[in-house]
Amino acid sequence: MSPATCMRPEDRSRIAASLAALGIERGYSYPWHRAEEPFRVLLAEYLLRRTTRKVVARVYERVLSRYPSAAALATARDEDLWAVAREAGLRRRTLQLIEIARQIVQQGGVQPSRERLLDLPFVGPYIADAVLLYSFNERVFPLDNNVQRVLYRVMQGTHPPKSMDPYRDKALEQIADVLTKNLDAVRLRHLHQGILVVAWEVCRAAPICRACTLRTLCLYSTQSDVPASLR
Numbered sequence: 001m002s003p004a005t006c007m008r009p010e011d012r013s014r015i016a017a018s019l020a021a022l023g024i025e026r027g028y029s030y031p032w033h034r035a036e037e038p039f040r041v042l043l044a045e046y047l048l049r050r051t052t053r054k055v056v057a058r059v060y061e062r063v064l065s066r067y068p069s070a071a072a073l074a075t076a077r078d079e080d081l082w083a084v085a086r087e088a089g090l091r092r093r094t095l096q097l098i099e100i101a102r103q104i105v106q107q108g109g110v111q112p113s114r115e116r117l118l119d120l121p122f123v124g125p126y127i128a129d130a131v132l133l134y135s136f137n138e139r140v141f142p143l144d145n146n147v148q149r150v151l152y153r154v155m156q157g158t159h160p161p162k163s164m165d166p167y168r169d170k171a172l173e174q175i176a177d178v179l180t181k182n183l184d185a186v187r188l189r190h191l192h193q194g195i196l197v198v199a200w201e202v203c204r205a206a207p208i209c210r211a212c213t214l215r216t217l218c219l220y221s222t223q224s225d226v227p228a229s230l231r
């Protein structure tokens with residue numbers, strides 16, 4: 001049995017509550033986290049795959065002011081989209097947005113279905129789950145390397161396995177299930193935001209546990225073999 005499943009229910013609840021409180025207090029810092037319109041969430045998550053959040057924040061606003069809907073983007077010319085989205089880099093990937101938008105139009109809009117979202121070209125499970133959680137209030141939990149890193153450390157006291165796709169990681173699925181059990185979609189969003197805040201600010205490759213809200217709850221931090229300078 002893993003440390004996460006052995007953890008006392010009250011400890012799991014305290015971890016979930018701390019992360020959700022942090023999410024409410026300091027999360028939702030990018031415009032797409034508050035955008036309920038599914039096309040906007042999908043656009044941002046697609047751009048975020050290979051580009052930094054700060055750059056995406058700028059490109060996202062520029063693309064939306066020129067193409068405010070999937071229907072508008074579906075009719076874009078390559079050169080016009082590239083002119084507003086060039087800063088995101090990766091021309092071919094950026095122009096694939098036009099193809100995604102055309103498929104969305106063919107589907108009659110972004111659909112509240114994981115299967116239909118995954119039918120869209122270049123859309124993987126993280127983007128699909130982010131759209132379902134943030135736009136459609138579905139009880140799903142998007143898993144990426146940030147979530148994987150934080151949850152392994154907090155709930156298992158270990159680093160995640162190297163190069164393991166979060167969506168193929170059965171242990172991560174189990175940890176996330178334990179932590180998210182009984183939470184509704186609103187609380188899942190707060191929890192997800194809290195994990196992202198921790199991942200971005202302190203729980204990086206070299207964690208800064210002494211500055212982390214979770215330091216007294218996190219198994220990694222409370223284990224004796226963590227260097228004192230990091231605790």
Ligand code: SF4
Pocket residue numbers: 150153154198202203204207208209210212213214215216218219220221
């Ligand atoms: S206490 Fe340390 S290892 Fe645990 S979540 Fe915070 S930064 Fe990461």
